[in-house]
Amino acid sequence: MSRAPRVSTDSAPSPHPPGADPRRWWGLVVIALAQLMVVLDATIVNIALPSAQHELGMSDTNRQWVITAYSLAFGGLLLLGGRIADLVGRKSTFVIGLVGFAGASALGGAAHASGLLFAARALQGAFGAVLAPAALSLLTTTFTDVKERGKAFGIYGALAGGGAAIGLIAGGLLTEYLDWRWCLYVNVPVALVAVLGAVWLLRDHRPARDARPRLDLPGVVLGCGGLVAIVYGCSEAEPRGWGDPFVLALLCGGVALLAAFAWWQNRVRSPLLPLHIIRERNRGGAITVMALAVVGMFGMFLFMTYYMQVVLGYSPLRTGLAFLPMTGAIVFSSTQISARLLKRLPPRLLITPGALVAAGGLFLLTFLTVEPAFVTHVLPAELLVGTGMGLIFMPVIDVATSGIDPRDAGVASATVNTAQQVGGSIGTALLNTIATSAGTGYIAARLRTAAATGGFGPSVQERIAKEGVVHGFGVAIAWGAGIMLLAAVVGWTMVTARAPGRPPADPDRAPAYDPHRMRAV
Secondary structure, three states: OOOOOOOOOOOOOOOOOOOOOOOHHHHHHHHHHHHHHHHHHHHHHHHHHHHHHHHHOOOOOOOOHHHHHHHHHHHHHHHHHHHHHHHHOHHHHHHHHHHHHHHHHHHHHOOOOHHHHHHHHHHHHHHHHHHHHHHHHHHHHHOOOHHHHHHHHHHHHHHHHHHHHHHHHHHHHHHHHOOOOHHHHOHHHHHHHHHHHHHHHOOOOOOOHHHOOOOOHHHHHHHHHHHHHHHHHHHHHHHHOOOOHHHHHHHHHHHHHHHHHHHHHOOOOOOOOOOHHHHOHHHHHHHHHHHHHHHHHHHHHHHHHHHHHHHOOOOHHHHHHHOHHHHHHHHHHHHHHHHHHOOOOOOHHHHHHHHHHHHHHHHHHOOOOOOOOHHHHHHHHHHHHHHHHHHHHHHHHHHHHOOOOHHHHHHHHHHHHHHHHHHHHHHHHHHHHHHHHHHHHHHHHHHHHHHHHOOOOHHHHHHHHHHHHHHHHHHHHHHHHHHHHHHHHHHHHHOOOOOOOOOOOOOOOOOOEOOOOEOOO
16 A cells, blocks of 8 residues: 655644644744733833833932832742742633733833832732743643644744844834833733633643642742842942942842752752752753843843934834844744754754854944944844844753653743843843943043043044943943853753754763653663
């Protein structure tokens, strides 16, 4: 009997893998919508901040709390949010996070005093810390087939990398054509659609009572307290400086709390973060790569926003639209390159080249001048960084969440989110300090030279000031490129897992992994 011709399934997922939910791809749409809302909210308010400051009468000192309140709550409570998903159930936690995030957004949009806006942003961060781990853990438990997992994580990786840029675009559109308050109100209809979709499309993964881990309250205090102290210390380092006693006290206190947290997790029966999750070589390497990679990416967002608005004079909308090429590159790289190659190549063959490409894009930005150079410098850099980050995010998230016991899926997902958030906070503060110091020194030296030669006037001072800003950005981005190169080294040396389903030629060599459990093959 002749054999039927084989039909390629590379372009579409297998319709019915064993035990798969037939509505899982519509469920992915819901998960992606919620994840996009959380990620873009970290940047959508940045462009609206000047308008909000003017309307609510915030001082320059207090305006940072619109950003800091969100990052503190989000970064500090992620581990707790992940464990809540393991205790209560991922679907229930997902819905609770959506409803709370929408309510906090509505409260912030209606705020008529700065204090209420700060409180609303903190609530957004808290519910985001519940929502984000639940979304990622739903993804990891819904898609276990190798091919389907690659496609699903490609989409998720695109949102994780491109959501911040989309937030800048959305912030520019809403601020310019509506009002800054719509940067918050926009979350309400999005969350409502996601809630309805979650109730209808997502499976409830509520564990049996005897299978649920207990809540480690001392671990919550130590772990979340340490993360809050570190994130807050990094946010205060920007205006105060790294040598400020208050900043040093926060950072040292945060490190001490996290050290006590690790000590406690080794002794408690039901830890908040089982340490074997991050001790596994591949997973620990992937989480480290995530933390390092976002340093360069977040630094680029910060400096390019300032460069376009302050140096080039772009409007908020034009600034947001200028990030479109990078967003498109991340989406294409994640969904069309990483998602297709992960099942054929070891993860490090995507992670390391991706980090090298991204580092090359960042290095190109070190040649910027005060003259407009979007086509010659910014656009190629955006395409390189976007392509590189798309190659990084998808395999990193896949490796970091593979081989996890379902009862720990929530807290493992929270660990990935925490690495991204803490890496972004530390990196932004560090690179901003480097940029400020380098720029100040450059301006002082140029002003002394101009005064000595007699070429000193308002126009000269203005140009020197712009040159100093760009010089500072260039020095900081060079550091970001170096950190991205470090991510490439970590990815190559620590993420040694083989491609899913590929047996090693030599069984004594590095282990492979599969999406169900991390193991030697």
